[in-house]
Amino acid sequence: MVEPYEQLGTNLTPQQKLFFHQEYDKQSKSPSTALVLALLLGGLGAHRFYLRQWGWGFGYLLYCWTFIPAFISLVECFFIRKRTENYNNEVAQQTLQKMNNTFSDPGAGTAAACIVAHG
Numbered sequence: 001m002v003e004p005y006e007q008l009g010t011n012l013t014p015q016q017k018l019f020f021h022q023e024y025d026k027q028s029k030s031p032s033t034a035l036v037l038a039l040l041l042g043g044l045g046a047h048r049f050y051l052r053q054w055g056w057g058f059g060y061l062l063y064c065w066t067f068i069p070a071f072i073s074l075v076e077c078f079f080i081r082k083r084t085e086n087y088n089n090e091v092a093q094q095t096l097q098k099m100n101n102t103f104s105d106p107g108a109g110t111a112a113a114c115i116v117a118h119g
Contacts, residue, residue: 045061047080
């Protein structure tokens with residue numbers, strides 16, 4: 001299986017890989033869980049809330065009494081895997097950005113600040 005950071009073309013140190021996996025595993029979502037939620041609670045927007053699509057989720061809740069969201073969620077079952085993969089790719093990008101901020105060279109900015117302060 002290809003790791004998410006390898007799909008993005010990034011070579012990481014073992015420490016960075018560990019950090020990435022910890023953060024990514026906390027935030028990534030399972031396509032099978034999203035599918036089950038769409039099938040069982042799709043009319044209430046549970047699959048949308050699961051994928052952190054708050055606006056869509058509240059829209060489903062608002063119109064759940066019409067049963068239209070239930071029918072839409074049954075159609076969405078065919079597309080939920082791709083939607084979950086897109087969400088997980090966004091999480092991977094955000095995790096890499098967070099990791100770059102965490103593992104950036106903290107001494108470079110501090111040294112420049114010391115030179116300006118003493119100069």
